[in-house]
Amino acid sequence: MALIVQKYGGSSVRTAEHIKRVAERVVATRGQGHDVVVIVSAMGDTTDRLLDLARQVTDLPSPRELDMLLTAGERIANALTAMAIHTLGAEACSLSGPQAGVLTTPAYGKAQIVDVAPRRVRQALDRGMIVLVAGFQGINPETGDITTLGRGGSDTTAIALAAVLKADVCEICTDVDGVYTADPRIVPEARRLEHITYEAMQEMAAGGAKVLAPRSVEYARRCGVPVHVRSSFHTGPGTMVSGSAEDVPTEHGAITGVAHDVSGTKVTVTGVPDRPGTVARIFRAVADAGCEVDMALQNVPSPADGRTDVTFLLPKDSGLAATAALRKVRAETGFAEVHQDDDVAKVSLIGSGMRAHPGVTAAFCEALAGAGVNIEVMSTSEIRISAVCRTARLSEAIRALHGAFGLDTGEGETEGEAATSG
Ligand code: ADP
Ligand code: ASP
Ligand code: MG
Numbered sequence: 001m002a003l004i005v006q007k008y009g010g011s012s013v014r015t016a017e018h019i020k021r022v023a024e025r026v027v028a029t030r031g032q033g034h035d036v037v038v039i040v041s042a043m044g045d046t047t048d049r050l051l052d053l054a055r056q057v058t059d060l061p062s063p064r065e066l067d068m069l070l071t072a073g074e075r076i077a078n079a080l081t082a083m084a085i086h087t088l089g090a091e092a093c094s095l096s097g098p099q100a101g102v103l104t105t106p107a108y109g110k111a112q113i114v115d116v117a118p119r120r121v122r123q124a125l126d127r128g129m130i131v132l133v134a135g136f137q138g139i140n141p142e143t144g145d146i147t148t149l150g151r152g153g154s155d156t157t158a159i160a161l162a163a164v165l166k167a168d169v170c171e172i173c174t175d176v177d178g179v180y181t182a183d184p185r186i187v188p189e190a191r192r193l194e195h196i197t198y199e200a201m202q203e204m205a206a207g208g209a210k211v212l213a214p215r216s217v218e219y220a221r222r223c224g225v226p227v228h229v230r231s232s233f234h235t236g237p238g239t240m241v242s243g244s245a246e247d248v249p250t251e252h253g254a255i256t257g258v259a260h261d262v263s264g265t266k267v268t269v270t271g272v273p274d275r276p277g278t279v280a281r282i283f284r285a286v287a288d289a290g291c292e293v294d295m296a297l298q299n300v301p302s303p304a305d306g307r308t309d310v311t312f313l314l315p316k317d318s319g320l321a322a323t324a325a326l327r328k329v330r331a332e333t334g335f336a337e338v339h340q341d342d343d344v345a346k347v348s349l350i351g352s353g354m355r356a357h358p359g360v361t362a363a364f365c366e367a368l369a370g371a372g373v374n375i376e377v378m379s380t381s382e383i384r385i386s387a388v389c390r391t392a393r394l395s396e397a398i399r400a401l402h403g404a405f406g407l408d409t410g411e412g413e414t415e416g417e418a419a420t421s422g
Helices: 014-032 046-057 063-087 119-126 153-164 198-206 214-223 279-287 315-326 356-368 392-402
Strands: 005-008 037-038 092-095 103-104 112-118 132-133 137-139 147-148 169-174 193-196 227-231 239-243 257-263 264-273 294-298 305-317 336-342 343-350 377-382 383-389
Touching: 005 014, 005 153, 014 037, 014 063, 014 132, 037 063, 037 119, 037 153, 063 092, 063 132, 063 137, 063 147, 063 377, 092 119, 103 153, 112 147, 112 153, 119 132, 132 153, 132 264, 153 169, 153 214, 193 198, 193 257, 193 336, 198 214, 198 257, 198 343, 264 279, 264 315, 264 343, 279 305, 279 315, 294 377, 315 336, 343 356, 343 392, 356 383, 356 392, 383 392
Parallel strands: 005 037, 005 169, 037 132, 092 132, 103 137, 169 227, 193 239
Antiparallel strands: 103 112, 137 147, 227 239, 257 343, 264 305, 264 336, 294 305, 343 383, 377 383
16 A cells, blocks of 8 residues: 555646546545545636736735735635545545645745644544645744745645655646656647656756646655656556656766746846946845846946946746836946846756757757747756747747757657657
């Protein structure tokens, strides 16, 4: 008998009918003799609708009340799933994140799990029950306030519970049947990976592959939780996320896949005086406003006036806070203007040992050029090449890179061993 943690995403529970199907699947797993802990996300686009409701009430909702509001979505879904399980004759009880002992940092909207005290979960399991835990939420023990874990946070709840309960596996049940070489909704030729290492999955997730939330993969890697990404609707083989690159022999210059992200906004600070301390002051202001910076870039100063531009990406919902903070330090730093551009997307090629292959960067740029995609910002590292482009050109960019790096045919495969059928 195994202990299985199963997480169902929002699209897998978007209607009452979907919830009944999930309940059947949970009861079937229990029927095989396993202990089952289930984490359900809010139904369909509930979280977005609740956020929208808050914005209809105020432009600046209190972060504390926003978390209180959003956690209701997951509670509703878990309670309904428990009821559906009861109708099938099995015993189940749902718990909120705090009831399940999910303890977090105090940061509303982006709290991190610091510990899980699963006493009530264990008690219920010992009584033979199926235990449902509302994902994406916890409590800060000092403030006693309810917190949320950031978008996609139910993945992290599931993996944290799997870690503390020493579950045999954490199944992430979703609306695709595994992790693909690119988003299969954009690239029909994308191939399902049988296996992917934590490292490669972490890079795909950090690049925006939504199928697993970045922080959940980090958690799984740290605690060695085997993760099985699979369809909520049928029992295909899915993708196993486990092990490190050392366990999986790979060639240098290996490509895992293409990830994309439309959640960012591009901020450009123009006419920045070229002297020590100005760029530091700019990024300190942004950091103090609580904004996470990505792809920061400073141009070479113009010989004519000794000024330069600084560009970076931020989550779209941090744009207002960051530009306001920057305008406050404008006089002090002497820069000319701040611009924000929401119409941008980031596409990333994920792999390993890329720096050792100088041709990779050239091939990346050529593939985008061939698709008529203009590169606005670019960065390269050992494991990732990213470019920022117009949102309207994103799909072409993803497909061009996927084709150019042999991912359509499997020639470039390595990090993950691709399945023959998707
Ligand atoms: P859930 O509601 O189950 O949490 P998400 O919408 O968060 O599901 O994540 C699943 C989605 O991730 C898929 O529908 C797919 O469009 C997207 N996705 C992006 N990149 C990938 C990838 N490389 N492999 C699989 N799915 C991906
Ligand atoms: N409901 C939350 C969200 O939409 C958490 C999750 O689905 O994992 O981001
Ligand atoms: Mg998700």
